[in-house]
Amino acid sequence: MTVIARRLAGHLARGIVMILVVATISFFIVRNIPGDPVAARYQKLLEQGMSPEAAERATAVMYGFLPQGSMWEQYVDYMTGLFRLDLGVSVTHPGSPVTSVLLGAAKWTVLPVLAGTLLSFLVGVIMGVYAAIKRSGKLGDFLAVSGSLLHGVPQYVLALLMGAIFTTLIPILPQGGTADILYEPGFNAGYIGSLIEHATLPVVTYALASYGGWILAMKSSVVTVLGDDFILAAELRGMKRTIVFRYVARNAILPLFTILALSLGLLFGGAIFIEKIFNYPGLGFLLIDSVVNRDYALMGGAFLLITAAIIVANILADLFYSVIDPRVRSGEEVSA
């Protein structure tokens, strides 16, 4: 067995244990959240004009979708189901398995967060290099300040600002949704154009919110590498600037790859405010909705999905780092 395979096996074993522990903790936390979902539904029906008795009977049907039995029995059922990827049935989406509800929403979260993360990573890394190289100039100052500023502004403030500008003051982008329903879904220009148009605000907002972190991290990393002896040696040997730049970039970007991998772990839970503000119905919105309606199965499933993604991303980051950084790889081989 190779070093990487052994390492992978160890990570997987630890990851599975962690997921089970997290599933257990989230199960008990979720089940102990106070609040009465049936009473809330009952009151809502009353407000909508249903008579008290009719509302009482209509909400009684909901009991069938609530977990039954003692807490321990529910836990055993939940964990048994987990091994079959059966996370139960949603109360707010009666009759729908939690897994299908989560999968349905997940793509609308992954799309803007993935695109936003990659966009911010690309722009942030490039700008970070410039900010480091030109750190004593006005451009460097400007880039560093823009990074600090955007890094400091909370995501929801940025989202509200973007929404106010591009949907109200200069209404050139849609206010919500994923695509105009008038377009037939499929691989056609109208539909894809509409998808892109609707995703623009969430993606750009997510990218702007993350950009600050990348530029600051990259600048710091480049500045550190620029001070390393091997760069000085390369310059003294008269190497071309482009080769020196490659040396700098390859070494400086290593820690950022780890952060990128970890960021990808947040794909499923990273844009709650953005989804809410832009009415983009992904996992974040689903999570809020499930908490408000005390949809225990859905809440548990969403927490589990987010946690599992982060654990998997951690494992991948670790493995990825072993692959791309020869120092880590050779260290492992020596110790093996």
Place this chain on the structure above:
Amino acid sequence: MKRLAAVVALLGLTAVTACSGGGTTNESSSGGGGGGLFTTIDVNRPGIDPNGPANPYNPKGNSFLGYNAMKLAWVKNHLTDPNQFYPGIAESWEIAEDNSSITIKLHAGNKWSDGRPVTAEDVRLSIGVAYTQGSTAFALTPGAAGAAADVEVVDDLTVKVTQDMTNPSSKFARGVLDTFVAPAHIWGSVLPDDFWDKLKASRGEGEDAEKAREEITALGEKIIAFAPEKDVSAGPFTLERVNPGEALLVKNPNFYNAANVAPDQVKFLNYTGNEQIWNYLISGKLDHAGFTAAPADVMNRIKQAPGTNIIKGYSPVAVGMAFNQTKKPYDNVHVRRGLAYLIDRAEVTKVASPEGGTAAVTTSGIHQKPAQEWLGAELNNLEPYNPDPAKAEEEFEAAGLQKKDGKWALPDGSPWKVTMTAPSGFSDWIAAQENIKGQLVEAGVDAEVVTVADYPLYLEEIAAGKYDVGFWLIALGPAPYDIFQRLYGASNGWTNVAGKITHSAPGKNGNWMGGAEEVEVDGTKINPGELTGKLNSVGAEEAKPIMLQLAKAANQDLPVIQLWDYVNTQFTNTSRFTGFPEQDSDLLRLPAGVWIQLGMVKKTS
């Protein structure tokens, strides 16, 4: 960097592929929608679920009431009579004088969207389904008020439903006509072949009956989850497609009144918060939206949007400041009255619900508009509790409260603080409580507002008697029983099982209000819960004196201080369509789909 670029390109390609719809057929765009696109939002239902079935019983289903989900008839927003309707699947109906039966006649020649005729068998199946879903008229609970005894298919277009007269209800006809109708040829499989035998068995007593009831109730889950392959509707529209942000419905040419249905298409927009609805209204995107609370500045911007037309009418619900009378000093009626004299309800309403409410003229337990109908001139004889600090002081003194250094304290001299609780997110309730707090503090009564995480938690804790003072919805008309059930029902100790009223002690069985079981009104002791129970079965004339007694009880005993009566506010836009209901119309609580199917809404020329 090359490797990075390759990884990025690969991920980008993955993202584009993901958004391409998973390899669905490549058809050309059908965008545009012509001039007949009606855009709306269901304010009662945030979150369109693309996986939701076209099933009217599923809360997340893609059946939109009045559009592709049809009921036998549509309940009018009448002040006092719960049995007033507009035609739906039923063209007409005849209610027996003693409410013992209703005979329903369907539209002749009406068809489902797939071309099959709408028949009495569809209605019979839908009634069977209603038994599994919890319905007023089609209840399985033995002895339930207003339950049907028999369903008879008279002919292809006629159905007769008779009421079990052992515990009759004046709302029986409403319970029957307020039933969804689904196509039997699509939904037939959801009920087992022996369903009607089971139903018959469930009406008896003993183990077999209990088992039959359990089996029928268990069908409810299966029916909620039922997903027809295609939407088959007898409404003015059918569901074409849905994504997480929008749903598209197209005109059903088979609808009985299709010639008078103006829009060719209806687009439902999703929303996750009120601010999105405000933005849609400000930009003039919506042709119709139900009431959404909005701050004054937002409301002004909505009003300025071209074509905006706001329609207001009666909304049978009011909000009251409710007391937990098991907690001191709220057990003392003089304290409750003193507080009523201190609170300027007009100011509270102006701050909390300027567009969506009118300040309550008094506390009667009834919304102001039907109160005039039910109580007549007697309404003016009720104590209005106009702001009067001197009277408040008298009441507090009568309760034994002490005033020290300008601040009111409990009779034993210990500090008194009015703690009001509201659920987070209920901005109008919180604004009202903050305003009341300010008014009370100014009058020397210490007060605070506590918010709890959300509504489910609020309801759980208020029912557990954790709060001193909270807000409570009351006056749910138009049926008299529904109006007072909120004051003299389970929350105040009275439960109505099969027409038998029992009272539980404060703190037991959901009795968190903790009011007295008997109250003296005009020198006579009355049991408000028993009187409320009577309202379920009596006719309008017999109900009037009972309503008066209960209104007087509520007025003098103040289990709640009625703060404001809600106003039904509908937003419409006349830029693309006209013919919306007039102010105060009895159509205002019905979805715009009903306005459209009745042929009222027309394209703007």
